[in-house]
Amino acid sequence: MKAQILHSKLERYVNGKSMPAETRQIQAWLSCTSTDAQLSPEQRSLLELEILQEIQAYTAYPLFFPKKEKPWWQKIAALF
Amino acid sequence: MSRIYSTDQTLIDRLSLNDTEAFEELYRRYWNSLYLYCLKKLLTSEDAKIIVRTIFINIWETRHSLPVSFSLSKHLYEEVRKTVVQCLSQKLSDATNESYIEKRLLAEFSVQSLLAARKPVTKKYTVINKPSELIRQQAGQTGTEHYSTLTTVKWMFQSLTDKLSLTNILSYPKN
Numbered sequence: 001m002k003a004q005i006l007h008s009k010l011e012r013y014v015n016g017k018s019m020p021a022e023t024r025q026i027q028a029w030l031s032c033t034s035t036d037a038q039l040s041p042e043q044r045s046l047l048e049l050e051i052l053q054e055i056q057a058y059t060a061y062p063l064f065f066p067k068k069e070k071p072w073w074q075k076i077a078a079l080f
Numbered sequence: 081m082s083r084i085y086s087t088d089q090t091l092i093d094r095l096s097l098n099d100t101e102a103f104e105e106l107y108r109r110y111w112n113s114l115y116l117y118c119l120k121k122l123l124t125s126e127d128a129k130i131i132v133r134t135i136f137i138n139i140w141e142t143r144h145s146l147p148v149s150f151s152l153s154k155h156l157y158e159e160v161r162k163t164v165v166q167c168l169s170q171k172l173s174d175a176t177n178e179s180y181i182e183k184r185l186l187a188e189f190s191v192q193s194l195l196a197a198r199k200p201v202t203k204k205y206t207v208i209n210k211p212s213e214l215i216r217q218q219a220g221q222t223g224t225e226h227y228s229t230l231t232t233v234k235w236m237f238q239s240l241t242d243k244l245s246l247t248n249i250l251s252y253p254k255n
Binding site: 002003006007010011013014025026027028029030032033037038039044047048050051052054055058059061062064065067 | 098099100101103104107108111112115116117119120121129132133136137140141161162164165166168169172173185186188189193194
């Protein structure tokens with residue numbers, strides 16, 4: 001298949017105008033998750049924080065809805 | 081992260097009340113699987129990050145208008161697939177991604193590879209005619225000494241009778 005044909009197929013799929021066979025083909029590709037890539041714990045925590053910070057920067061929710069200060073007994077309980 | 085497990089529905093209910101902790105809990109629950117899926121499909125970490133970010137920003141911004149029977153996992157499943165196709169369509173229109181398109185994408189979209197992906201996973205079953213052989217094999221793999229089942233049962237029975245006789249002696253009434 002040529003890249004141009006695939007591009008037009010994807011365009012039709014995005015616009016909801018694709019043929020049933022094209023839809024099945026794209027959905028088969030989307031459902032194909034044969035190999036599992038995994039992140040290392042360090043990478044994972046770094047990425048998690050990075051994306052969350054980007055979300056926070058975009059939505060600015062910590063500014064509008066700041067976290068409530070936890071009572072002292074909950075802080076102590078969290079240590080155990 | 082809270083130590084008490086809350087269901088998605090509870091967290092979504094809290095999210096509609098502007099609970100940021102609930103939002104972050106939902107994010108921590110699902111970001112990794114979304115990211116890995118996008119990474120597998122698009123091969124670039126930057127695109128994967130953008131997609132995850134966009135999906136969660138949309139959830140935050142539409143938190144007040146979520147339907148009552150909202151299923152987050154279903155929503156994420158649909159959104160990630162839709163966004164991946166949109167991103168892929170943009171990549172195809174961009175001339176700088178030619179190597180990725182030539183090497184990977186067109187090969188993945190070929191009929192043969194899609195058919196291969198649709199085949200059900202076949203598990204390899206081994207027929208065990210003699211259980212003792214399997215035990216011997218496992219013992220060989222782990223480097224432990226092999227005992228047959230009969231020997232093990234005999235040994236257990238012997239130790240049991242020894243213990244019973246010992247308890248009988250101890251509890252025997254002194255009349």
